[in-house]
Amino acid sequence: MDPRARPFRSVLYIPGSKERALEKAKTLPVDAIIFDLEDAVAVEEKPAxxxxxxxxxxxxxxxxxxxxVRVNGLDTEWGRKDVQxxxxxxxxxxxxxKVEKTAQLDELSExxxxxxxxxxxxxxxxxxNADALAAHPRLEGFVMGTNDLAKELGCRFRPDRLAMMSSLTHCLLAARAHGVVAVDGVYNxxxxxxxxxxxxxxxxxxxxDGKTLIHPAQVPTANAAFAPSEEEIDLARRQIAxxxxxxxxxxxVAVVDGRIVENLHIVTARETLAKAAAIAQLEAST
Incomplete structure (x- = not known):
């Protein structure tokens, strides 16, 4: 199944050590959950x-x-036990x-x-190395770790994320070239x-495809932003017709609202309707 066939509008981090948060996550209208055993868990709490x-x-x-599930790195004392x-x-x-080379994915695959x-x-x-990583046969998703990346780059925060833009778009290009899900970083x-x-x-x-989130209050905003709007759905239907x-x-070619509509626009229109249908199906079963 194409991993992009399902919605990933909202991807919420939940600490693996917080029983109450793990339980609450069962009721939240999120598309995906990252159960975190790495950064969100203190060293002394990792085994528990x-x-x-x-x-x-x-x-x-x-x-x-x-x-x-975000495990600890395989080069740590907890990573292999997490994976097992x-x-x-x-x-x-x-x-x-912190994936940097395909050998890490090969090891995890085994x-x-x-x-x-x-x-x-x-x-x-x-x-x-994003292109090589996205091409790995078992890789299905990228998650942008913008906080760690900012630290590594030594860049400053800007609302337009100018310093991040080349990294974001480079990973996005690689993901799209290989049919991989790409989820944006968190907003702190x-x-x-x-x-x-x-x-x-x-x-x-x-x-x-969506955004990683650090708090349940952020979920409705991400869900709304990454879903096709009613106007977009209406336009897609009219373009196809x-x-x-x-x-x-x-x-x-056709003309809709004074704009040329060619086959490439119809491909996008059908993708819009398919995404809207997938979201509706997901929300109906949540």
Whole structure:
């Protein structure tokens, strides 16, 4: 199945050590959850978090939400045990932090036969190797780790994310070249809804599938930003109808709202309607 066939508008980080948060996540209208065993868990809590998350995932209850587990790096004392625990816990994918080379994905593939792999894109070397990583046969998703990347770049925060733009678009190009999901980084000011919406809209306009989130309050904003609007759905339907009518008359183009509509526009229009249908189906079963 094409990993992009399902919505990834909202991808919420949940600490694997927080039982209350793990339970609450079962009721949130998110498309996907990243159960975090890495940055969100203190060193002394990592073994207990692994056990708690394993039992929680085995118990189920997350419905159609896509379940991603971010393990610790394989070069840490916890990483391999995390991966071994997740092999049969019921996760939909495993997310590896600080991926920089395909050998890391090869190693993880051997440990998790058949499970989809996702990669955190959060270091300069990882960004530069994005094309090779996206081409890996088991890789299905990129998650932009913009906080770590900013630290590595030594760049300053700007609302327009100018310093991040080359990294974001480079990963996005690689993801699209290989049919990989691409999810934008987090917005840290979780009480700033206006700023979040602006960054969601920027990520959407660049072409990202959705946004990673750090707080449940951010979910509705991301869901709205990355879903086709009623106007976009209406336009897509009218474009398809006009183009089909033009074809019946032996013409290769149509005109809708004063703009030329060609076959490439119809491909986009059908993708818009398919995305809207997938979102509706997901929301109906959540």
């Amino acid at each position: 978090a692994r056990s708690l998350l394993t039992e929680t995932l085995k118990a189920g209850g997350y419905g159609p939400r896509f379940k991603i 625990a997740m092999a049969f816990a019921g996760a939909d994918a495993v997310l590896l932090p 440990m998790l036969p058949g499970m989809p792999l996702w990669a955190m894109m959060e270091t300069p070397r990882g960004i530069l 000011a979780f009480k700033d809804e206006e700023g979040l919406m602006a960054e969601c809209e920027q990520g959407r306009d660049l072409g990202f 006009a183009f089909e009518e033009a074809e019946k008359n032996g013409q290769g």
